Structure formats: C-alpha cells, structure tokens
Amino acid sequence: MSDLQLSRQEVVAVLRKAGLHELADEAARTLPDPVDLSDAAAWGARHGLSRDDLVNRMGGSP
Numbered sequence: 001m002s003d004l005q006l007s008r009q010e011v012v013a014v015l016r017k018a019g020l021h022e023l024a025d026e027a028a029r030t031l032p033d034p035v036d037l038s039d040a041a042a043w044g045a046r047h048g049l050s051r052d053d054l055v056n057r058m059g060g061s062p
Contacts, residue, residue, distance in 0.1 A: 008033035
C-alpha cells in the first residue's frame with residue numbers, strides 16, 4: 001500500500017470528468033473510502049482503464 005489516499009468521491013469525480021460515467025457509478029458503489037492510490041489503479045486495471053488512458057481522456061499529452 002502507498003501512503004497516498006484519495007476520497008472515493010475524488011476518484012468518482014475524475015472518472016466523471018473523463019466521461020466515464022458508468023465506471024464512476026461502479027466506483028461509487030464498490031471502492032472503499034478513502035481509497036489507496038495503488039488500489040484505485042488496480043481497480044481501474046480490472047475495468048480496462050490504465051492511467052495513460054485516463055490522462056488521454058482528460059486531454060493530457062502522452
């Protein structure tokens with residue numbers, strides 16, 4: 001586990017901003033609060049979402 005934690009609502013908000021509304025709903029139902037950043041990344045990977053995918057969806061450069 002890393003020391004960095006986010007609130008579940010922060011994760012949900014990022015997913016919504018990225019246009020991933022169904023994943024945001026799933027995160028709101030299933031993620032703990034707070035969620036460890038590495039656990040959030042693993043959750044995303046299980047749902048086919050990588051960090052790079054998320055950055056790209058939010059307009060970041062590769």
